[in-house]
Amino acid sequence: MSGQSAAGGSPLHPRPAEECRYDLVSLGEIMLRLDPGEGRVRTARSFRVWEGGGEYNVARGLRRCFGLRTAVVTAFADNEVGRLLEDLVLQGGVDTSYVRWIPYDGLGRSVRNGLNFTERGFGVRGAVGTSDRGHTAASQLRPDDVDWEHLFGTLGVRWLHTGGIYAALSQTTPDTIEAAMSAARRHGTIISYDLNYRPSLWKAIGGQSRAQEVNRRLAGYVDVMIGNEEDFTASLGFEVPDTDASLAELEVANFQRMITETTAAYPNFKVVATTLRTVRSATRNDWGAIAWSAPTGFVEATHRAGLEIMDRVGGGDSFASGLVYGLLEKGDLAVAVEYGAAHGALAMTTAGDTSMASLDEVAALVGGGGARVRR
Numbered sequence: 001m002s003g004q005s006a007a008g009g010s011p012l013h014p015r016p017a018e019e020c021r022y023d024l025v026s027l028g029e030i031m032l033r034l035d036p037g038e039g040r041v042r043t044a045r046s047f048r049v050w051e052g053g054g055e056y057n058v059a060r061g062l063r064r065c066f067g068l069r070t071a072v073v074t075a076f077a078d079n080e081v082g083r084l085l086e087d088l089v090l091q092g093g094v095d096t097s098y099v100r101w102i103p104y105d106g107l108g109r110s111v112r113n114g115l116n117f118t119e120r121g122f123g124v125r126g127a128v129g130t131s132d133r134g135h136t137a138a139s140q141l142r143p144d145d146v147d148w149e150h151l152f153g154t155l156g157v158r159w160l161h162t163g164g165i166y167a168a169l170s171q172t173t174p175d176t177i178e179a180a181m182s183a184a185r186r187h188g189t190i191i192s193y194d195l196n197y198r199p200s201l202w203k204a205i206g207g208q209s210r211a212q213e214v215n216r217r218l219a220g221y222v223d224v225m226i227g228n229e230e231d232f233t234a235s236l237g238f239e240v241p242d243t244d245a246s247l248a249e250l251e252v253a254n255f256q257r258m259i260t261e262t263t264a265a266y267p268n269f270k271v272v273a274t275t276l277r278t279v280r281s282a283t284r285n286d287w288g289a290i291a292w293s294a295p296t297g298f299v300e301a302t303h304r305a306g307l308e309i310m311d312r313v314g315g316g317d318s319f320a321s322g323l324v325y326g327l328l329e330k331g332d333l334a335v336a337v338e339y340g341a342a343h344g345a346l347a348m349t350t351a352g353d354t355s356m357a358s359l360d361e362v363a364a365l366v367g368g369g370g371a372r373v374r375r
Contacts, residue, residue, distance in 0.1 A: 010331040011293030012223065015188050020156030022095070023068035024324060027180050028055025028140035028166040030074055030085055031131070033313075034354055038052035041117045041130065051088035052116065052353025054165040054196050057142030057314050060092040061079045061321030061355045065343060065362065068325065071077045071095035071201045072147055073180070077136035079104040081113045092354065100145055102137040111137050120311045120351070121282030127312055131200070139169035143176050148183035159324060160184040163194035163226075164235055165215050168201035174214045181221035193218065194320055195235040212237050214343040224271040224327070225262070226265075226320055231274075237266075251276045252290055271292070271327070275319050275339060275344060276303075283309050287348075289319055289341040291333055301341035302366075305313065309348045318347035318355045322362065338366045 017023065029362075030053040036044035061072040074250040076082035078101045089096055102111045114133030120126035133139070151157060160180060167174050184191050195215060202211045219225065229251065232238045234287050238261045255274055263269050273291035280286065288303040322343030326336025342365040346357035 007113075010327070011333060012190055012227050012296050012327055012331075014158045014190055014328055015156065015249075017158065020158050021069070022071050022155065022157045023328060024059055024062050024070045024159040024161055025073060025098070025151065025157045026055040026059035026070070027073045027160065027162040027177060029053050029133065029136060029169060030056045030072065030076075030089065031116040032081060032085055033116045033118055033134060036119055037349065037351075038122070039119070040120050041128065042215055047117075048351070049084070049088075050117055050352040050354070051085055051092070052314065054194060054317055055162050056089075056094070057317035057354050058161045058324065059090075059094050059320050059322045061343065061347070062325060062351050063093040065357050066321065066329075066359055068328070069095075071098055071328040073098040073141075073151075075100040075141045075145075077104045077108070077111045077113050079103050079113070081297045085113060088280060098146065098151065100137070100141060102140070108135070110204075111135060111140065114139075115139065118313055120313075123281050123283055126279075126282050133169070136169070138166070139173060139367070141176050142172060143179035144197070146180070148180055152183045152187040152189055156187070157184065157189045159192065159328065161191045161192045161194075161320070161324070164196045164211070164231070164305055165194075165198060165201065167200065167218065168205070168211065169206075171205060174218065176304070177218055178221070181218065185221055190223050191221055192224035192226060192320070192324065193222045194316070195225070195231035196232045197227070197234040199234075208234055211235050219266050220268060220271060222266070224273070224323075225266070226316075226323070228274050228277075228316075229254050229258070230264065231232050236262065238262060251278075255290050256292075259298075263292075271333065271344075273319075273323055274342070275316055275341070277315075280306065282312070284301055285346055287315075287341070288338050289323075289344070291323070293335040296333045299337050301337045304341075304345055307345055307348070311351045312348050314353040315344045315348040317353070318357075319344035321355070335366075342366045348357050
C-alpha cells in the first residue's frame, strides 16, 4: 500500500452488525444483460444472459465474495423476464424481500423490465453497450412505495448504496433516492453514492445541467462519494485544470484537487474514492484506485499496469463493494482501497457484470499473490 497516512481512527462509525438485519442495502435497477460473448451484438445469433445494475452489483459482490448480508430495493414487471431476473438475483444470494412486483399489461405499454445489450470488445475494438430500459418498473418506483422507516429503523441497515445511474432513469427516481437517504440518515446508516455519469441516460431529461441539479441535491446526504474525474466534473461541476504531468500522475493530481473542492462544498463527505484507469486497449488497461478521508489523508492502492481484461463491465462496482467491505469490516481506508482495487481487477477477468471472485482470492491479491496455478 502507498500514499500518505495520518494518525487517526476510522473515517466511519457504522452501526453494530448485531443491531441490523442487513449490512448493506442497494437501491437501483437490475437489468437483464444480453451478452454475445466474443462476437458483436449486431451479428449475434445467440446471447448469454446475466443480471446487472450499477447499484445492485455492489450488493451482490458483498454477498457472494465477502459474505455480508445484503438486500436490494427495486421493482420488476411481473412476467417471465422479471421472474428470470428474480432467479438470477436469488442465485447471487441477495435478499429480494424489497423487490416490488408491478402487474404486466401483456405488451409493455406502461411497464417493463430493462434490457442491456453489451459486447465486451477486444483489442482496438472497444466495449459497446446499448440500453433498452424506458418505462421500466424500477424507474417508476415512488418514494412512498417503500416503508423506509421499517427498513432502516425496525430492521436496521448498516449501509445504503445507490447512485447516479438510478437517479437518471426518470423524473421521480431522485425523489425516491432522497426519501431513502433521509430515512437512512435518521437511523445512523452510512450512505454511499456512485456518481456513474452516463450522458445517454440524462440527455432526454435535461442533460448535464439536470445531472448536476440532481446530484448536487443528493450529495448533501452522502458519507462516501465514489466517482472518477469525469463523474465529478459532469455530475457536480468541479472543473479540473490540465497539468504537464504524465497521465497516471495527472489522474492522481486531479483527484487531489477535486477533494479540496468537493469537501469544501460538501463537508458531509467522510470518504471520497475513485478508480484510476488508463485504457491501452479494450483488453489491457492500467488499473488502480485512490481514496481520501480526513483521518488518513490520501491513500493509493497497488497500481496494476497492463491489467488483462476479459469483460470490463462491473469493475467499478466491484471496486465499490471491496471498498465497503474494507470500511465495514477492517475499519481502515488504506486496507479498504486495496480490497476494492483487487476485487475490481478480479471481477474483470470473468464475463458478466458481477464478480465471481472469492474472498480468499481477493485477500491473496491484496497480499501480493499472482496468477500461478493453485493445486
